[in-house]
Structures are given as structure tokens and as C-alpha cells.
Amino acid sequence: MFRDALLVLGKDLRIEARAKVTLRQVAPFVVTVMVLFAFGLDRVLVRDANVADTVTDSVPAAYVVPGLIWLTLLFALLLVVSRSVSIEEEDGAGDALRLSGLDPAGIFLGKAGAIVVQLVALELLLVLGSMLFFQARLHAPLLLLSATALATVGMAAVGTCYGALSSGLRSRETLLPVLVMPVVAPVVLAAVQAWQLALVGEVGDGWPWVRLLIVFAVVYVSFGVLAYGALLEES
Amino acid sequence: MSVADDVQLAPVKMTAPPAGTVPEVTVAMRSVVAVLGVFPALSGLDLQAGSGEVVLLRGPNGAGKTTVLRACAGLVPIQRGDISVLGCDLRKDRRSVRRRIGLLGHATSLYEDLTVEQNVRFAVRAAAGDVDRIPAALERLDVGGRLRTLGVMHLSAGQRRRVALAALVARGPRLWLLDEPHAGLDPDGRDLLDEVISEAAAAGTTVLLASHDVDRATRIASRVVLITGGRVVTDSVGDHHVS
Numbered sequence: 001m002f003r004d005a006l007l008v009l010g011k012d013l014r015i016e017a018r019a020k021v022t023l024r025q026v027a028p029f030v031v032t033v034m035v036l037f038a039f040g041l042d043r044v045l046v047r048d049a050n051v052a053d054t055v056t057d058s059v060p061a062a063y064v065v066p067g068l069i070w071l072t073l074l075f076a077l078l079l080v081v082s083r084s085v086s087i088e089e090e091d092g093a094g095d096a097l098r099l100s101g102l103d104p105a106g107i108f109l110g111k112a113g114a115i116v117v118q119l120v121a122l123e124l125l126l127v128l129g130s131m132l133f134f135q136a137r138l139h140a141p142l143l144l145l146s147a148t149a150l151a152t153v154g155m156a157a158v159g160t161c162y163g164a165l166s167s168g169l170r171s172r173e174t175l176l177p178v179l180v181m182p183v184v185a186p187v188v189l190a191a192v193q194a195w196q197l198a199l200v201g202e203v204g205d206g207w208p209w210v211r212l213l214i215v216f217a218v219v220y221v222s223f224g225v226l227a228y229g230a231l232l233e234e235s
Numbered sequence: 236m237s238v239a240d241d242v243q244l245a246p247v248k249m250t251a252p253p254a255g256t257v258p259e260v261t262v263a264m265r266s267v268v269a270v271l272g273v274f275p276a277l278s279g280l281d282l283q284a285g286s287g288e289v290v291l292l293r294g295p296n297g298a299g300k301t302t303v304l305r306a307c308a309g310l311v312p313i314q315r316g317d318i319s320v321l322g323c324d325l326r327k328d329r330r331s332v333r334r335r336i337g338l339l340g341h342a343t344s345l346y347e348d349l350t351v352e353q354n355v356r357f358a359v360r361a362a363a364g365d366v367d368r369i370p371a372a373l374e375r376l377d378v379g380g381r382l383r384t385l386g387v388m389h390l391s392a393g394q395r396r397r398v399a400l401a402a403l404v405a406r407g408p409r410l411w412l413l414d415e416p417h418a419g420l421d422p423d424g425r426d427l428l429d430e431v432i433s434e435a436a437a438a439g440t441t442v443l444l445a446s447h448d449v450d451r452a453t454r455i456a457s458r459v460v461l462i463t464g465g466r467v468v469t470d471s472v473g474d475h476h477v478s
Contacts, residue, residue, distance in 0.1 A: 004361075011346070011357050018386065019348040091395075092342025099308055100361035101334030 001109070004102040008110025013117060015087055022118045026079045030122050031129060033072045038133035061134040066195030068134075069126045070151070070188045073119065077184070078177050080118050081159035084111055085167050085176075094167065097232070104229030108160055112224060115156040123148060140198040143206045147194035150213035154187040157220035164231040187216050259286045260319075261410055261441035262307055267316035269302055269465075276302040278465035279316070284443060284458075286409075289436045291456035292445040299465040300445035301340070304412040307443065308338045321409055334362050337408035339416055343399040347388040351378055351398050354387055358402040365407075372405035376427065392419040397427075404431060411435060411442045417451060429455050 016022055041064060088094040097107065130136040138144060162179040166172045190209045197206035262284040269277040276299050284290045292300040305311045307320055309329045318325045323332045338344075345354045355369050373379035376397040387395060396419045403411060411432070417425050425448075432442055433455050446452040453459060461469040 007357070007360055011349070011353075014353060015346055015348045087346065087348075090347050092340060092344045093346055095308075095310060095338065095340065095342070096344035096358065097361075098310065099333045099336060099338055100358070101330055101363070102361050103330075 001103045001106040004106025005109035005113060008102065008107050009113040009117075010110075012084065012087065012111060012114035016114070016118065021083050022080060022121065026076050026083075026118070027122065027125055029079065030072055030076050030125055033075065034068070034126065034129040034133055037068050037072075060200075061130075061136050062199035063196055065130045065134050065136040066192045066199065069123070069130055069195070070192050072126060073122060074155070074181070074184065074188055076122050077115075077119065077155050077159050078180060080115055080122075081163045081180065082173065082176060084115055084160070085163040085172065089167060104232055105225040107232065108164075108224045108228035111163075112153075112156045112160040112221070115159055116152055119152050119156060123152065136199065138199070139201055140203040140206065143194060143198040143203050143210065146210045147191050147198070147206070147213055150210065150217045151187050151191035154213065154216040154220050155184050157217070157224045158184045158187070161220070161224050161227065161231060164228060165234075187213065187220075190216065259322075260284070261286050261288075261321055262443065263317075263319040264303070264306070265317045267306060267318060268314045269306055269311050270314055271302065271311070276311070276465055277306065277313070277316075280462070280466055282460065282467055282470075284441050286439045286441055287436050288458060289432060289442040289444060289456045291449075291452045291459045292443060292462055293449060293459060294462035294468075298462045300462055301414050302465070303462065304338065304340070304414050304443055304445055307410070307412055308336050309333060310338075335409045336412065337403040337406055337410070338412040338414075339399050339403060340412075340414040341418070343395045345387045345395060345399060345402075348386060350384050350386055351390070351401075352383040354398060355402045355405055359405045362406045362408070364405065368405045368407065369401075372401045375404060375431065376401040377424075393421055393424055396420055397424060400428065400431065404435075407440075409440060411440055411444075413442065413444045413446075415446055415448075416444065417446060417448045425451060 088097055127136075127138070131138075159180055162176060162183070166175050166179060169175060190212045194206045194209035194213070197203065197209070260283060262282065264280055264282040267277050267280045268275070278299075280299065280303065282290075282303065292303060294300050302311055306313060306318060307325075309318075309320075309325045309332070320332050321335055325332060346357070349357070351373065352369065355373065356366060358364075359366050359369060370379065373383060378394060378397045378401055382390070382394065387398065390398065396416075400416070413432075416428055416432075420428060429451065432444070436442055436455075436457070444452055444456065459469075459471050460467055461471075
């Protein structure tokens with residue numbers, strides 16, 4: 001299974017390295033969203049502070065930035081998953097993948113792994129953007145890293161499963177967000193909570209959200225490992 | 236020295252079955268019924284093919300030729316009947332059988348953003364094949380040399396077809412399912428394809444071939460099966476009509 005996963009992971013990353021879709025299309029989208037949020041929230045945000053300004057009705061960036069990061073990442077996930085699916089739809093490549101004899105669980109792990117790698121690159125961009133546009137200060141790196149890693153795995157797992165489910169459908173582009181967003185919403189909410197608590201310095205309260213993210217990641221990855229074969233056959 | 240000269244070529248050899256042995260039944264379809272949407276694509280089809288046979292599937296458009304090939308690969312759900320491929324029930328043991336099947340359909344199943352060699356290498360490694368066969372297979376199909384490192388998106392339709400065939404040769408599956416394999420190839424490419432098919436059959440590979448290029452395909456076929464309305468109408472070996 002892991003040999004097959006590495007093979008598919010390498011293939012998807014090689015394709016991305018040559019096509020540069022995430023770099024040239026998704027990354028600019030992410031930056032644009034951050035810039036628009038920065039302008040849109042300019043008057044209500046207190047930058048470089050963790051407490052609200054009582055004179056104006058402003059809110060501290062520490063409460064807003066996590067939501068912006070994870071919401072933007074959710075939109076980026078849809079684009080990355082859509083691309084991951086379209087790779088297998090080009091010129092009947094999906095049939096070849098099914099006929100390859102690769103372990104479906106390995107294919108799932110490989111494709112989800114490639115999505116994780118791309119999301120991590122986008123997360124770095126988002127964090128840099130939030131530091132630049134919102135002067136966000138990162139605290140509690142262990143909590144942030146744990147929450148980010150687990151949420152990324154959970155999102156990638158959900159995206160990979162629903163990507164396979166929507167593959168081959170003419171309405172895939174519109175169906176994918178409808179399918180993915182409700183399922184991935186708890187992951188996003190938990191990640192936002194953990195990040196907010198980390199940024200405002202309430203680290204102890206953030207760990208229960210990480211435990212919830214562990215549950216989501218385990219459930220979604222397990223579901224993908226078990227169900228991906230059937231999803232692949234039905235697509 | 237060309238790039239191709241740098242490559243240490245490994246011969247693409249297949250082991251022929253011992254002389255005098257009875258051909259092993261590779262494909263056995265019994266009373267197979269398959270419905271695509273509301274359209275009955277196969278209506279109780281019976282077909283058998285043995286090792287080393289090249290079976291040409293003939294018939295008008297919509298007769299069920301492509302469905303037969305895809306059903307043999309387990310890509311079409313069947314409502315009734317049995318399909319046994321390489322001694323395994325396709326419903327129960329699909330994954331292990333598929334590794335020994337090669338399907339070349341209307342699409343070439345290549346990744347546009349990978350190079351020729353990366354595509355073939357992925358196909359071979361996915362099927363747990365021998366990567367040492369890749370250089371020789373690429374040279375055999377005339378897509379070695381400088382083409383190896385070229386992205387598939389830059390190739391012509393005929394060259395893509397050759398790359399897909401090179402992947403098939405390098406993998407060396409026991410059953411080849413070819414749907415209009417001559418389409419898109421130039422005359423030299425068609426001759427080369429015929430040679431490759433004949434070599435594979437001589438080495439014991441079973442080839443099921445659907446083609447409208449009947450004159451050419453008949454020359455390499457050991458049997459011609461006429462399919463109409465999802466059923467086998469005639470099954471002939473030369474002039475001898477079996478049914």
C-alpha cells in the first residue's frame with residue numbers, strides 16, 4: 001500500500017512540478033483573497049494588538065486572521081482537489097489508474113499526500129500574508145503546527161474522497177464545493193478555534209480542539225483508505 | 236552520439252509457451268449481459284480466447300465491441316453471466332488480474348504533463364513490471380531518443396499512440412485489449428503495430444482487437460469474431476465458421 005502511495009504521490013507532484021497549476025493559479029488566488037480581506041477589514045481591525053479597541057468597534061487581528069487563513073485555504077482546497085481530479089480525467093488516465101492494479105488505498109494516500117504538500121505550501125503563503133497584511137504575531141508554535149498538520153490531513157482526505165466521487169460528472173465543478181464544504185466545515189471550525197486560542201495566548205484551551213482534529217483526521221483517512229476502491233470503481 | 240545510444244538497451248523478450256501444449260484459455264465470457272444506461276450493450280455474449288491468439292472483433296458501430304474489451308478489463312458492470320480472465324473470476328479477483336491486462340482504447344491514458352519516459356515508467360512500476368524493459372520498448376516503438384524527455388502534450392496523436400503502445404510492451408501483460416489501435420498511426424506505425432502484436436502473440440500473449448480496418452487486422456488475426464447487437468454472430472478461423 002505504501003509503495004503504491006509513494007508512486008502516486010511522486011506522479012502527482014511531478015505533474016504539478018511541470019504544470020505549476022498550484023504555483024501559477026492557486027497561489028495568486030490565495031494572495032488576492034488575502035489582499036482583498038486586508039482592504040475590506042481595514043477599518044475594523046486593530047493591528048498588532050490582542051485586545052479590542054473600546055473607542056471604535058474594532059476587533060483584534062488575532063481573532064480575525066485564523067478565520068481568514070482557514071476560509072481561504074478551504075477555497076484553495078477546492079481548486080487543488082479539482083485539479084487533482086482533472087489529472088486523472090485527461091485522455092482516459094483514470095481507466096489506466098484503475099487497470100494499473102495499484103492498491104486503491106495506496107492511490108488514495110498518494111493523491112491525498114500530494115494535496116497535503118500543495119496545501120502546506122499555500123499555508124506558508126497565507127501565514128506570511130497574514131503577518132504582512134495584518135501584522136499577525138504567531139504564538140504557541142506547537143499548538144499551531146499540530147492543529148495545522150491535522151486539519152490539513154483531514155481536509156485533504158475529504159477532498160480526495162469527494163474528488164473521486166465527483167469524477168467524470170459533467171457538473172463536477174459545481175458539485176464538488178457542495179459535497180466538500182459541509183463535510184470539511186467541522187475541520188475548518190476546529191482549526192480556526194485552535195489558531196485563535198493560540199494567537200491570543202490561551203494555549204491550554206486550544207488542545208481540546210487539536211484532539212477533535214485528531215478524531216476528524218483519523219475518521220476521514222480511515223474512510224478514504226477503506227472506501228476509495230469503491231469510489232474509484234464508481235467514478 | 237545520440238541520446239538513444241547512451242541507453243543500455245534491454246531486449247524486450249517474452250517467453251513463448253512450450254511447443255505442442257494446448258493453449259491456455261485466457262478469456263472466457265459466458266452468457267454475458269451488460270446494460271449501459273438503458274441500452275443493452277451485451278445480450279448474452281459468449282466468447283473464448285486462448286493464449287497466443289489474436290482475436291479480431293468485427294461489427295457495426297454500437298455492436299458491443301468496445302464493451303467486450305472493457306468488460307474483460309472489469310470496467311463495465313455486467314448484469315448476468317460470467318467472465319473469467321487469466322483463470323480468475325473478474326468479479327472476485329479484479330485487482331490482481333488487472334495488473335496482467337493491458338487496455339489501449341480510444342484514449343491513450345497518458346498524463347499530458349509528464350514526459351514520455353515518466354509516463355511509461357509510471358505504468359510499468361504501477362504494474363510491478365521490470366523498468367529495465369523501458370528503453371528497449373521505447374526504441375521498439377520509435378519514441379526513444381530525444382522524444383523520451385519530451386512532455387506528452389507536445390506529441391502528435393500518432394506519437395502518443397506509440398507511447399501508449401510502448402507502455403504496453405514494457406509492461407508485458409498477458410492479455411492485450413486493443414480498441415481501434417491503428418487509428419491515428421501513419422502507415423509505418425501501422426506496420427510496426429502489426430509486428431508488435433504478432434510478436435506478442437507468438438510469445439503467448441492473447442490479443443483481443445476491435446478494428447474497422449478489417450483488411451489489415453485480418454492479416455494478423457488468428458480468429459475473426461463478428462458481433463452484432465451484443466452477441467457473437469460468427470466465429471471463424473480462416474474459412475472455418477465455428478458458429
